[in-house]
Amino acid sequence: MANKPKLATVSLAGCFGCHMSVLDIDDRILELIELVEFDRSPINDIKEIKGRCAVGIVEGGCCNEENVHVLKHFREHCDVLISTGDCATMGGIPALRNTIPLQECLEEAYLKGPTVYNPRGKLPNDPEIPLLLDKVYPCHEVVKMDYHLPGCPPSADTLWQALVALLTGKPIALPYELIKYD
Amino acid sequence: MSVAKRIVIEPVTRVEGHGKVVILLDENKKVISARLHIVEFRGFERFIQGRPFWEVPVLVQRLCGICPVSHHLAAAKAMDRIVGGENLTPTAEKIRRLMHYGQMYQSHALHFFHLASPDLLFGFDADVAIRNVIGVAGKYPALAVQAVLMRKYGQEIIKATAGKKIHGTGAIPGGVNKNLSIAERDVFLRDADQQMTWAQSAVKIAKDYTVANLAKLAPFGSFDSNHLSLVRADGAMDLYHGNLRAIDAEGKVIFDQVDYQSYVDFIAEEVRDWSYMKFPFIRSIGPEKGWYRVGPLARLNTAKFIDTPLAEAARKEFIAVTSGKPNNLTMAYHWARMIELVHAMEKIHALLNDKDLQGTDLVVKGERREVGIGLLEAPRGTLFHHYKVDKNDQVVSANLIVSTTNNNEPMNRAVAKVAQDHLQGVEITEGLLNHVEVAIRAYDPCLSCATHALGQMPMELTLVDYQGQILDRKSRG
Ligand code: SF4
Numbered sequence: 092m093a094n095k096p097k098l099a100t101v102s103l104a105g106c107f108g109c110h111m112s113v114l115d116i117d118d119r120i121l122e123l124i125e126l127v128e129f130d131r132s133p134i135n136d137i138k139e140i141k142g143r144c145a146v147g148i149v150e151g152g153c154c155n156e157e158n159v160h161v162l163k164h165f166r167e168h169c170d171v172l173i174s175t176g177d178c179a180t181m182g183g184i185p186a187l188r189n190t191i192p193l194q195e196c197l198e199e200a201y202l203k204g205p206t207v208y209n210p211r212g213k214l215p216n217d218p219e220i221p222l223l224l225d226k227v228y229p230c231h232e233v234v235k236m237d238y239h240l241p242g243c244p245p246s247a248d249t250l251w252q253a254l255v256a257l258l259t260g261k262p263i264a265l266p267y268e269l270i271k272y273d
Numbered sequence: 274m275s276v277a278k279r280i281v282i283e284p285v286t287r288v289e290g291h292g293k294v295v296i297l298l299d300e301n302k303k304v305i306s307a308r309l310h311i312v313e314f315r316g317f318e319r320f321i322q323g324r325p326f327w328e329v330p331v332l333v334q335r336l337c338g339i340c341p342v343s344h345h346l347a348a349a350k351a352m353d354r355i356v357g358g359e360n361l362t363p364t365a366e367k368i369r370r371l372m373h374y375g376q377m378y379q380s381h382a383l384h385f386f387h388l389a390s391p392d393l394l395f396g397f398d399a400d401v402a403i404r405n406v407i408g409v410a411g412k413y414p415a416l417a418v419q420a421v422l423m424r425k426y427g428q429e430i431i432k433a434t435a436g437k438k439i440h441g442t443g444a445i446p447g448g449v450n451k452n453l454s455i456a457e458r459d460v461f462l463r464d465a466d467q468q469m470t471w472a473q474s475a476v477k478i479a480k481d482y483t484v485a486n487l488a489k490l491a492p493f494g495s496f497d498s499n500h501l502s503l504v505r506a507d508g509a510m511d512l513y514h515g516n517l518r519a520i521d522a523e524g525k526v527i528f529d530q531v532d533y534q535s536y537v538d539f540i541a542e543e544v545r546d547w548s549y550m551k552f553p554f555i556r557s558i559g560p561e562k563g564w565y566r567v568g569p570l571a572r573l574n575t576a577k578f579i580d581t582p583l584a585e586a587a588r589k590e591f592i593a594v595t596s597g598k599p600n601n602l603t604m605a606y607h608w609a610r611m612i613e614l615v616h617a618m619e620k621i622h623a624l625l626n627d628k629d630l631q632g633t634d635l636v637v638k639g640e641r642r643e644v645g646i647g648l649l650e651a652p653r654g655t656l657f658h659h660y661k662v663d664k665n666d667q668v669v670s671a672n673l674i675v676s677t678t679n680n681n682e683p684m685n686r687a688v689a690k691v692a693q694d695h696l697q698g699v700e701i702t703e704g705l706l707n708h709v710e711v712a713i714r715a716y717d718p719c720l721s722c723a724t725h726a727l728g729q730m731p732m733e734l735t736l737v738d739y740q741g742q743i744l745d746r747k748s749r750g
Contacts, residue, residue: 108338135405184335188316196316217547
């Protein structure tokens with residue numbers, strides 16, 4: 092069917108749990124396919140957004156330069172951008188590292204661990220792996236986000252109701268039980 | 274040798290997490306190098322320090338939303354030892370096992386149907402527009418519905434045992450916080466036969482596909498390797514608990530029945546500067562040749578038998594293909610994974626009929642310890658959690674070897690093999706590049722939890738918000 096609105100989804104510094112929660116809408120996924128056409132998403136092989144998207148779902152905050160590039164690209168190409176889950180909304184568990192200097196985390200992982208074998212004492216450092224930000228940033232500190240869906244992850248019902256409302260041009264009215272931080 | 278062409282596949286899709294493949298070719302279109310770079314970072318080992326130990330099973334699963342139960346339970350097993358409660362009550366152990374088999378069931382169904390099946394059903398170089406689960410739903414609607422309902426069944430079991438489908442709270446140090454009511458049980462029992470039929474049809478799809486295409490699949494991304502997993506004391510496959518067993522490509526035993534509390538003496542991880550993911554190996558063999566595979570293929574190779582009849586019959590068919598020798602074919606992972614799917618469903622069915630699930634004795638505690646190590650077989654392979662906890666109940670150190678990390682070297686070998694066999698001296702198309710990802714997908718990698726570390730590069734970076742304000746400026750090197 093032509094002219095279906097497009098939906099793009101991405102995981103930045105997230106755990107994929109929010110994407111899994113989208114799949115937890117179960118058989119409603121077949122209804123979703125009727126409503127939208129998928130653009131870039133980890134479930135297909137479109138590596139970069141191809142067309143104008145009505146809705147962009149962003150899981151995870153920004154922990155490296157690559158996350159920032161991708162988030163900005165999503166902002167440019169999506170009419171509505173949703174911070175999905177606690178990581179996108181406020182950094183989430185990955186942001187627990189925000190109080191610790193980077194160097195300490197590096198040394199812990201690559202020099203100190205009981206199973207580490209690193210005779211030359213080298214840390215990962217290669218042009219092919221992205222530069223880290225000193226902190227994990229929630230998405231709205233990097234670009235404007237239109238909606239925030241809390242939860243870790245937001246429940247499938249929360250995601251379903253929000254998506255259907257947005258895609259059919261209705262206001263999002265989520266009952267209290269569907270708004271949950273954990 | 275000078276680099277004439279740099280091909281980048283980024284992001285690797287239809288896998289969980291973030292990875293990137295870089296292939297370098299010289300002017301004669303010969304492959305100079307082909308690598309899977311892991312580009313993600315968490316810093317878990319450091320930021321967990323100072324947190325109360327009882328929080329860890331709930332916190333650590335946020336590394337991975339596809340198999341949160343694996344982290345939840347591995348951490349809980351480690352914390353069982355901290356509270357001296359590793360001899361769980363029958364109810365606690367069986368509730369955890371049910372949760373784990375539910376997880377195995379949903380994760381394997383998800384991987385096979387939602388992520389990998391488009392390559393198998395449409396071909397490695399099919400049109401990008403249909404080479405995904407939505408394409409599968411269009412062409413094979415009955416299969417798609419079955420896939421959705423299989424995953425749902427596993428997820429509902431997780432919800433009933435852990436409280437939530439994703440990031441539940443059911444396992445606590447020394448036990449669990451709820452049992453399974455008769456009413457909850459009966460819902461699952463009602464659908465069990467249907468699920469069993471579907472699981473068996475899935476193993477048939479994987480087997481028929483593998484056998485019919487064996488000539489093409491046998492060399493695809495394949496190589497000889499060692500194999501590692503936990504096995505039960507009698508050598509049976511056991512996904513929740515056991516001792517470590519490693520064999521070589523020929524099936525010769527490297528070590529067997531090793532108590533995993535001493536895993537540090539057997540396993541080490543090499544740091545390489547081009548990936549945030551470390552490269553594990555067996556200490557006695559060394560980093561060169563000591564690397565190994567984990568996951569469904571490795572488990573089918575290390576286990577002497579499977580203790581459920583349908584999966585055991587499927588295993589016999591599987592090992593017949595290699596005349597009883599270890600199977601070293603990368604693409605055989607899918608078939609092995611579906612055999613485990615059947616095994617998980619058989620275990621679920623048996624557990625549902627076990628009265629212990631309605632028991633009320635949920636938690637045990639004993640003598641307090643300072644070190645807790647918990648291992649289990651996650652959907653993607655052996656998962657290691659290792660913590661030290663001080664007298665104030667705070668975590669002082671953590672070491673994790675995540676399932677996919679164990680497969681780091683094998684995945685890189687698979688990428689290099691496919692690049693050499695399929696990308697040299699030819700016009701490179703999107704479909705050919707997908708061949709590389711097909712090989713990676715066989716391992717069902719979970720790249721987001723594989724990398725809980727942080728990196729650093731000598732360059733400068735400025736983070737500007739949407740109003741142009743500078744939030745952060747970093748310069749390193
Ligand atoms: S909000 Fe929770 S489920 Fe979503 S990406 Fe973050 S940790 Fe995962």
